[in-house]
Amino acid sequence: MRTPPRFLPALHRLLALGCLLFSIATHASAPDSGELRLHDQAGRMQSLASLDTDVEYHVSGLVAEVQVRQQFRNTGKHWLEGDYLLPLPAGAAVHSMALDIGERRIVADIKARDAARKVFEQARAGGRKAALIEADSGNLFRTAVTNVAPGEAVTIVLHYWQRVDYRSGEFSLRFPLTFTPRYHMQTGARPDDTGIATPRLFADDGAAAPLRTHIAVWLDAGVPLADVGSPSHAIVSERQGDSWSIHLRDDSVLPDRDFVLRWSPQPQTQPNVASFSQDIDGAHYAMLMLLPPQQQTQRLPRELILVIDTSGSMGGESIRQARAALDLALSRLQPGDRFNVVEFNSILDPWRAQAVAATPEAVQQARAWVSQLQAEGGTEMEPALRFALSGHAPSGYVRQVLFATDGAVDNPNGLMQLIDQRLGDSRLFPVGIGSAPNAQFLQAAARHGRGSETLITDTGTLTASMLQLLAKLDHPALHDLHVDWPAGSEAYPRELPDLYLGEPLLVTAKLPQRVAKVQVHGKLTDREWTAPMDLSTPAAAAGLDRLWAQSRIADLEDQLARGGDAKELAAEITRTALAAHLVSRYTSLVAADTTPARSAAAALKHAQVPNVMPSGTHFAGILAAGDARFAQTATPAELELWLALLALLLAALAWRMQRAAR
Known part of the structure; x- marks a missing residue:
């Protein structure tokens, strides 16, 4: 029997009270940013591991090379292994990783995912230091390190390429410092065994930021700039000749939001056509940017x-x-x-x-x-x-x-x-x-x-x-777009999107030979549209080979999402990723030392460094919705007991109210 409407407000107040008390208790003991706390047998919290992150961008035109340094510090008394969920920009082509131990550097190999995990597990069991980077889901990557001695720090250094965004007269790049907890959908999702089984831990957005998250950008836009700024963080920018040096104003920032950087060219240098090329290992790569006509057509209903x-x-x-x-x-x-x-x-x-x-x-x-x-x-x-x-x-x-x-x-x-x-x-x-x-x-x-x-x-x-x-x-799209690439070319995206006012066409291609010109075709509302693209003197750009490979992998994954042959597509994704040295859902980077550091007699503890809850997100609201698993170890043992008793009390009160309403 349903609870009568007159009792619903009371029930809602009881539930809200429970969520509020849980939120306050968890907030009061949440771990700091980049710091994992576990409890000893007496319920006292102990900090076991911490993490510093440094991000360094080198931007040239529409391509950016990025280095991310993550330093894991074992501040506990036991040997430790730790892992961390690292969000990266959509489309990031992660291609290299190294493990720094003091003055030594161990360079990672790219392997099929299961083979990489096997190397990591063998190193863990043998007491050897090792690091692993593998795709989790979407733009999330898991970085793991094992056999870190008490008081020791090790550093994982990874590199990736990404494409710079350009639309409506403005360039931009984005680096996610955390991520919104993912909800496990009951419908609309195909099961996927590629995600990491480790629970995802979050500190709330009230945590302090004792650790340094540093971001620096060296920007060569290729055109004179009218403005450089960030809507997300306070920055310091300095012009150095034709380039710009940009960094965060504060050495210590809470990683609770995406870092966004934007720059605008001077009005007379607004680009409408740009082409870039790279020749490597006998292959030819090109990237095109073309703005559609800036017409003001009649608004359609x-x-x-x-x-x-x-x-x-x-x-x-x-x-x-x-x-x-x-x-x-x-x-x-x-x-x-x-x-x-x-x-x-x-x-x-x-x-x-x-x-x-x-x-x-x-x-x-x-x-x-x-x-x-x-x-x-x-x-x-x-x-x-x-x-x-x-x-x-x-x-x-x-x-x-x-x-x-x-x-x-x-x-x-x-x-x-x-x-x-x-x-x-x-x-x-x-x-x-x-x-x-x-x-x-x-x-x-x-x-x-x-x-x-x-x-x-x-x-x-x-x-x-x-x-x-x-x-x-308000303006009709430029639709049915296609480029007349030479025979044997592979260009992505394979299906070009509709374009609206201020949006560029961006295509990455692998060509069988260099060409001087291609034609771009499309349809406006009332007529056909054609534009030539001159490729005779494209700007040289590194990283196009890996950006092309990443685009190809995205296309293959789209085919998976559309119900394509899973076995065949997985094999093709693996081949593409291994050839380009890229992390994908089927390939990982792994670095393992050859010399044992931990004896078999020494115990090894596991710790997951929590991500910070995105700014403005309600901690209790997400918990009630089941959108994420939070660090259950962030609440003292005595408080957990009181919260459990409170939950039982609330359940009993709700049951009594339902009985009285019958």
């Missing part, structure tokens, strides 16, 4: 479907940003448009059963409905995507789906299949919300949805970012 994620991971500042973004989108609807709004968490809750005309009354009602939405529950995206993509716009309308979310899902293959199957004439535009959104998922959803992603990590940029997105959607 639209059917706009606004989807908002109200799961627990969207609590705090994220849900406020999402509500504001949707309110702005609603306010810009014009007479003749159609729209609907959809909320989802553990359940689907559309505002209307189908899209309605954008009358002033309907828009006002929808804005009021959005303003009262709160974050709670899980992140069940499959029903929301299915509903949003199920409609069809009337003739003459463009159908656009804006999907505001932090992307906190752990296994999106089923969602990509759903987008492929049901996209039809819709276009999907994910809007990433929060201080550390899942950019890998958002980019994949935009690629499958033939739209583009927008990441909003700072409240100060929300209005500008949304206005830029909405203005872009």
Whole structure:
């Protein structure tokens, strides 16, 4: 029998009280950033391991080479092994790793994942120092190190290449310092055995930052710059000739949000065409950037479907940003448009059963409905995507789906299949919300949805970012794009996306021979469109071979998500990754010392260094939603007992109230 409505507020207050007390208790004893604490038998907390991170960027045009140094320090009394989940930018091509022990450096080999794990396990059992880097899920990588002596520090140094983003006249790069906890979807996800079984630990966002997280950027944009800045962190920038030196203002920052750097060229040097090349081992690689025509065509009426994620991971500042973004989108609807709004968490809750005309009354009602939405529950995206993509716009309308979310899902293959199957004439535009959104998922959803992603990590940029997105959607896309590469070329992405105002076409290709020119073809609303690309004097750029290989791996994984032959595609991903020396879901980097350091008699303890909860995320809200596993060892033993007793008391009170209501 259901509890009568008059008792629901009391039950809600009891549950809220339990969550609040748990949150306060856990917050009071949460580990500091980059520090793992375990309990001894008396319940006292002991710090066992800590981590410093240094990130160094070298940016040349549209390509960046990045070095990440992670120093693990064993501050305990026992031999230790530790691991840490490292988020990297979407599309990062991780190609080298070394283990530094004092003055010695051990360079890692690339191996199939199982073979790399076997090398690591053998080194662990033999008392030898070793380090392992393997893909976890999406843009998460697991770094592990073993046999670190008491008082000793070892350093893992990894390198990767990434592509610089350019859109609407601005360059940018992003380095994630933490990640939003992933929700284990009940629907819409295909099982995947490539993730790491280790629970993911989080410190809350109130933790202090005693450790140094340092980021430095050496920037050679290739054009004179009008502005360099960061919306996420305080920076110090200094011009040095044609280049710039940039670093964080503070030596110690809490790693609770993505680091974002942006730079704008002077107006007279805004690029509309750029090409880069690399010749290596007899192969020819090229990368093209081309902006579509900057035309102001007549605005077409639209059917706009606004989807908002109200799961627990969207609590705090994220849900406020999402509500504001949707309110702005609603306010810009014009007479003749159609729209609907959809909320989802553990359940689907559309505002209307189908899209309605954008009358002033309907828009006002929808804005009021959005303003009262709160974050709670899980992140069940499959029903929301299915509903949003199920409609069809009337003739003459463009159908656009804006999907505001932090992307906190752990296994999106089923969602990509759903987008492929049901996209039809819709276009999907994910809007990433929060201080550390899942950019890998958002980019994949935009690629499958033939739209583009927008990441909003700072409240100060929300209005500008949304206005830029909405203005872009006012203009018809350049669609049916293709490049007439020479026969035998392999270019990615294989299926070129639709482009909107201010968005460039970016393609990476492996060519059988050098060519002087290629043609790019597409369709505007009212006519065919063609543009020549001159490749006779492209700028030289290192790393294109690995960026191309990473793009090929992404294409193969898209085929996996679409239900392709798993065995055949896994073998091809493995071959591509091994040839390019890249970490993938099937390949890992492993470095192992040859000399034993720990005797067989000495015990080895395991420690996982927690990531910091993203800024603005509600600690208790995510815990209640089941979006993450937190460091259960962060709560003293006596307090855990009291919390357990409180939970039993609350359950008993709820049972008594239900009995009384019958």
